[in-house]
Amino acid sequence: MTFSPCPFPPLHKARRCYVDKPNEFYEHELSIITKQVPHFCPKCKGSHDDFKHHECRHRLFYVVIDSLVHTIESFLGRWKCSLCRATFTAYPEYALPYKRYVKDVCISLCEDYVTKDTATYRSITSTIGYTTESQNIDERKLERSTVWRWLGFFGSLKDTLRNAFDIIRQAAPNSTVFRQISSIHPKKYRSDERKIVLEQAFQLFTADAKYQGILGHSLFPDLATRCFWS
Ligand SMILES: [Zn+2]
Secondary structure, three states: OOOOOOOOOHHHHHOOEOOOOOHHHHHHHHHHHOOOOOOEOOOOOOEOOOEEEEEEEEEEEEEEEOOEEEEEEEEEEEEEEOOOOOEEEEOOOOOOOOOOEOHHHHHHHHHHHHHOOOOOHHHHHOOOEEEOOOOOEEOOOOOHHHHHHHHHHHHOOHHHHHHHHHHHHHHOOOOHHHOOOOOOOHHHOOOHHHHHHHHHHHHHHHHHHHHHHHHOOOOOOHHHHHOOOO
């Protein structure tokens, strides 16, 4: 395969990286460079292929390797829909909107929190440390409030959860996924509102696992995008 020079300056920045960049990052960058357009506009809900590349947005991502956080520089593509003229970001499978940590890190820490009775924000966030650019381990910690906010985000995706359940129900009407009751430990919430958020996050993670089993891919980002990340 031959590569023509990248027309987008951010790629040069994106080559600076503190660890080997996982393949999925390269694949996503390549998909932008070779202008593999999206097939769906999250603004007007149009399914088509008529998108123009709008810009590349430089982004830092945090991945966790061997319990240490590493920074990876990459970029996200923004596209313009020819039907509604709106521009939007197309997220790769590993990224979530406005989250620096990659999706797998967000989900695994949040899932640990809602499924393990003894888990606390302190215990969850103390499982990972940071490295500096020189690869020395530094004293920073993942903020407990960050995981708290991630759970708020996952717990708010009600449309996504409802649609995932609909799709699972059609493919596997007898699935137990609908009957799995989350028993969030009462120490983890002080209000009914927060309890519901945690329960919905639990259901979303359970549904995502089932969804992947049926469709072969996560409900992130495609289904969530179609539900406007709500
Ligand atoms: Zn559109």
